[in-house]
Amino acid sequence: MQEESVQTAIAGQKLYISPTDLIYGQPEVPSSKYHTLRYLLASTLAAGESRIVFPAESDDSEALFRGCRALGSHLEWEDEQHRALRIIGVGRPQAKEAVTINVGNAGAVLRLLLGLGALLPEVTFTTDHPQSLGKRPNRELLEALKALGAQCSAASSEGYLPITIKGGKLHGGRIGISGARSSQYLSSLLYLAPLIGERVEIEVVDGLKSQPFVRTTLQVLQEAGIEIQHDEALLHYRIEAGQQYRAREYVIPGDYPSAAALLAACAVTNDPSSELSLSRLRPGDEIGEALLAALRAMDAALQVDGETVTIRGGRRLHGIELDGDQLIDCIPVLVALACFAEGKSIFYNIESLHYKESDRINDLCAELRRAGCAVLPQQDAIIVHGRPQGVEGGVLVDGHNDHRLLMALAVVALRSQRGLTLTGVEHIAKSYPHFFAELERLGVGVKKV
Numbered sequence: 390m391q392e393e394s395v396q397t398a399i400a401g402q403k404l405y406i407s408p409t410d411l412i413y414g415q416p417e418v419p420s421s422k423y424h425t426l427r428y429l430l431a432s433t434l435a436a437g438e439s440r441i442v443f444p445a446e447s448d449d450s451e452a453l454f455r456g457c458r459a460l461g462s463h464l465e466w467e468d469e470q471h472r473a474l475r476i477i478g479v480g481r482p483q484a485k486e487a488v489t490i491n492v493g494n495a496g497a498v499l500r501l502l503l504g505l506g507a508l509l510p511e512v513t514f515t516t517d518h519p520q521s522l523g524k525r526p527n528r529e530l531l532e533a534l535k536a537l538g539a540q541c542s543a544a545s546s547e548g549y550l551p552i553t554i555k556g557g558k559l560h561g562g563r564i565g566i567s568g569a570r571s572s573q574y575l576s577s578l579l580y581l582a583p584l585i586g587e588r589v590e591i592e593v594v595d596g597l598k599s600q601p602f603v604r605t606t607l608q609v610l611q612e613a614g615i616e617i618q619h620d621e622a623l624l625h626y627r628i629e630a631g632q633q634y635r636a637r638e639y640v641i642p643g644d645y646p647s648a649a650a651l652l653a654a655c656a657v658t659n660d661p662s663s664e665l666s667l668s669r670l671r672p673g674d675e676i677g678e679a680l681l682a683a684l685r686a687m688d689a690a691l692q693v694d695g696e697t698v699t700i701r702g703g704r705r706l707h708g709i710e711l712d713g714d715q716l717i718d719c720i721p722v723l724v725a726l727a728c729f730a731e732g733k734s735i736f737y738n739i740e741s742l743h744y745k746e747s748d749r750i751n752d753l754c755a756e757l758r759r760a761g762c763a764v765l766p767q768q769d770a771i772i773v774h775g776r777p778q779g780v781e782g783g784v785l786v787d788g789h790n791d792h793r794l795l796m797a798l799a800v801v802a803l804r805s806q807r808g809l810t811l812t813g814v815e816h817i818a819k820s821y822p823h824f825f826a827e828l829e830r831l832g833v834g835v836k837k838v
């Protein structure tokens with residue numbers, strides 16, 4: 390078996406992650422994927438020049454850049470280090486001819502662009518990830534767009550890609566949208582509604598999952614000068630016509646779900662000298678606060694100083710009961726951490742994890758069990774029986790096209806006796822291309838196999 394050191398994870402390669410007792414350093418946390426998406430779209434929809442400092446760089450960002458350009462905006466890096474992006478926005482999306490957008494594996498990018506794409510005469514959305522994004526539903530959103538006057542056709546009745554929308558002439562009115570499987574459908578309609586030219590009223594039916602993302606959407610829309618009236622429960626919205634997105638400068642904070650993987654990686658290590666310090670983590674972020682509270686509840690050694698979060702290893706962790714809907718993208722790494730906590734953990738209210746890049750309940754549990762963890766998948770929960778003594782490992786585990794599963798499996802490898810070999814590692818690039826290289830810099834043995 391030939392082994393060499395890792396720089397980037399490429400297709401077809403496997404990575405062996407060693408058991409590791411000690412990690413140490415100040416890793417650079419990637420920029421927030423949630424804010425990059427929202428600020429870039431707001432800038433695309435504003436007439437004039439906007440500037441975005443520290444946009445996320447990842448496969449999802451590349452898909453977003455392609456989408457913004459297809460809507461008619463001009464994007465340009467300000468400097469060679471890619472610290473800031475200048476965007477000349479279009480005001481209202483424009484295209485003379487039919488356009489095609491490859492949205493990669495980026496669910497939120499797809500969903501938010503589906504809404505805005507309905508302002509174009511004809512747009513087709515495709516994916517080069519048919520096994521992942523190609524199997525995620527869009528039906529409810531397409532039905533809402535039809536109710537606003539768009540013609541939509543999809544590869545299946547569930548609204549799978551490829552999807553073609555013939556739009557252009559939309560009308561307002563009162564529409565319903567399901568919030569049961571994804572909040573992204575609602576966010577999509579909230580971005581579109583101000584540009585329709587008539588008042589739109591939206592009623593969320595079936596409850597609303599992932600509410601923190603809707604609050605982030607509303608916050609960004611407000612910063613962009615868009616007024617949305619809504620109730621406290623986030624179920625009813627009224628959006629008046631005649632509004633315009635405002636061009637401005639935005640600064641992207643650090644990404645909490647990426648930070649969650651690093652924090653869990655440190656918390657799982659046995660040596661009390663393990664320590665990571667992460668910066669650019671904005672205090673007060675709803676998902677961030679939920680993440681820190683969950684780690685504290687497990688008794689991880691955390692210290693917060695302004696935008697810097699420091700964590701140490703070598704602690705006996707405790708099992709938790711957690712409503713996972715408040716920090717849905719952080720659940721896989723928290724489940725991985727709970728595999729080494731004392732006692733039982735229950736992650737509940739997580740049914741929407743079935744509809745992510747993989748089935749993050751069944752696929753995650755299958756791989757964790759292979760590694761030696763005691764986890765039980767349920768329809769809307771994961772139950773973990775912690776094994777503080779560690780797990781055997783020494784097997785091949787697969788990421789199921791899913792960056793968050795890869796991060797979770799890497800965390801487990803650190804506390805295994807024989808390490809884990811990960812397949813499908815290239816999918817890490819969806820949100821955190823340098824994750825494995827960063828682990829290696831922090832002291833983890835990461836080898837291409």
Ligand SMILES: O=C(O)C1=C[C@@H](OP(=O)(O)O)[C@@H](O)[C@H](O)C1
Nearest residue numbers: 423497570571572573599602741
């Ligand atoms: O709006 C967003 O930016 C996102 C919403 C969430 O999806 P759901 O609303 O489908 O849970 C989340 O999982 C995704 O990574 C990003």
Ligand SMILES: C=C(OP(=O)(O)O)C(=O)O
Nearest residue numbers: 494495496497498718745
């Ligand atoms: C679910 C995720 O992303 P998306 O829905 O944007 O594909 C994620 O990043 O964990």
